[in-house]
Amino acid sequence: MVIAEELAKKQRAISIAQFFEKNKQILGFDSLQKSLIMAVKESVDNALDACEEAEILPEIEVVLKNVGKDEYYLSVEDNGPGIIRKEIPKIFGQFLYGSKFFSMQQARGQQGIGISAVVLYSQITSGKPITVTSKTKESDVAYQIKMFIDTKENRAATVSEDVVIVSKEHGLKIEFYMKGKYVKGKQSIIEYLKNSAIVNPHAKIKFTDPDGSVIIFDRVTNKIPAPPKETKPHPLGLEIGDILELAKNTKHKTLTSFLSGEFSKVSNKIAAEICTMTKLDPGMDPSALKLVDAKNILESFKQTKLLPPSSESLSPIGENLIKKGLKNVLGSYKPSFYAIPVSRKPAIYHGNVFIVEAGMVYGGDLPKEEQVSIMRFANKVPLLYQAGACAITKAVSDMDWRKYGFEQKSGTGIPSGPAIVLVHVASTKVPFTSESKEAIAEVPEIIDEIKLALRDLARQIRTFLTKKEIKAKLSEKFFLVQKILPQIALKSATILNKPVPKLEPIITQIMNVVWIDEDIEESKDIVKVTVRVSNFTAEEKKFKLYADLPEGKVLEGSVDKDCKIDPENDSIEWEISIKSLEQKVLKFTLSNIIAGTYKESTYYVEGINPVYVVGAEPLPGDWNIEDLKAIIADDSEMEEDENDEL
């Protein structure tokens, strides 16, 4: 008894700050290099979140200085709305204080741990307070607060408070001293900022490294993404406990108003329907719901026709900006192909809405032999660590990439090839595997969505490779019929002293295609396109040719009179009539082009058997072709195999 009493005296509550003080690895501060990255990441993420909420184009400046052995000074300054004076100590000096934990909307931050953790790490390793300088639009002066965290009480301990004058209209600057180690390359501050720039194409980020060299990631768009709206949980994917919890805490007095008021996509009509199905009184107090009732409600949710979750609460990057972001940051690799980024429709797991977006670049100077690099993002935050534990890596590894032109041992694992894959999971709540938010948990619904997006991208790569192969083969044949064949004819005629034979029928047999290709001449925002249509078949061909223009505006008078320009200005239509072995040259000029982005126009044909055409696709829906007989070259003759020779 005495011992038990003694033991009981030792029991005491621990504050959350003390807990993290002893367990900083949980928050990602497990090595000197990583700690520095975490500090930058948490500060920059907060700055981006603040700017997004206030609808400001972010301008962020990160400065890192080496001030002693393994000791660094870090400052992160933004042009966000700033923080009002009395909130500053709470936001920076108190764990689990934040605006995002209870809200159902996409944000980089979630729990209110991150920045306090940086403050804590800073004070533990340097012994110096942090400095926060904040200027809001409403206030004439800026407040500068130096503070520590009182870990025992989990609250800020202010060292000094000053009023200072800053030239900015609004913004926030945080300064830390901390132990760290600065590295470059993979898993570095630069890598993190570079990846952030890809998924935040509206942000301008300036970084001064300890050597004093400055790197600027400039914005590629001036459009501020629409801020996500708050939303309620979607009934599908919820558990019984979630419903009981909501019912207990709701302000709604009746079951119908509870159902339509607390859940997303549940109308009054559906709420009434559910009451009928579950035989529950529509007027009952929702807090009186029993376990079995919740179970029945959950079941009937599944049977009603609920609209899919809305994506209002999410802020996806969007296909266009993913492409621009990839080009901005990865342009130096000169990829030969940018797949059209994929944005999946909103889906749900556990009542939370999420969207998967993915993009991919291929070829160019990207290393062919190495593994495909995977860029992982969650709510527009790059994930640099714990790749092996992440749902994105899992989805990539589970797919058989071999059929899409990649190397992959036994069809699982990360494929090899000259490609970079970008996957972004945006959700009202991203299920991270830990507080340090380094990997997305392997939730089956999320993995499935990622796989669907990846498959779409992989298919595009395969089509690109097939096209490239066909073009290479065809240009070989071009060389054959234009250079070699005439010489064979000439030589044989000279030896036999006979006239040179006519080659036209042979050329059409060897080629047997209508070849469409284009030349692009770029100057600033103008692109001049020359299209050559060559008929290498034995007959005259008549068909319609469409040029699908990915961007730009057709300059008036730059096209032939007899063609039609689509009113929406994104396609041109020609009537082509071309004799055997004839070539037609078509021209048009486009204006309003973003310099360096015009790769190619897409061509479609209508009214001609597509097997004859190289360089254009059959117009989607053009299936009423009279003679759809496949023309396959007779390759059955025995070919010489050099390796078999004696």
Added chain:
Amino acid sequence: MTNYDDALKALERLVSDIYEDMNAGKIPKMSLEARNKYNINFDLRSGVWVLGDSKITRSAKKLDGAYTLLRTMYLLEFIKEMIEQSKSSTLREMYYISEGWNLAKFHTQDESNRLAEDIEIVTKYMREDFKLR
């Protein structure tokens, strides 16, 4: 030796086949006995290995085949000139001369040696009959 005229005729027949193919609007080609390990039989009577009946075709439809046909034309023209001018050359000399054959030039002497061998097989004459030593 009168053999040269017969050999020349055999060569011209080979060229003529290719020429006539083209004249008739057909893709020119050349067939010869396959020289691979699946096409050799041991002849008990003479006690040597002989080529079987399996043939390979070199067609101008593919780039490699077209190159070979063009080289063949150059080689035959060269042989014809040698016979007419009563000259001869070694395989090595022929390879060096072929450096000036533009598109038809060989990458290695192995290739030119092999082509000379091909012509022996198609025409059933020895390369010495073509003034190639």
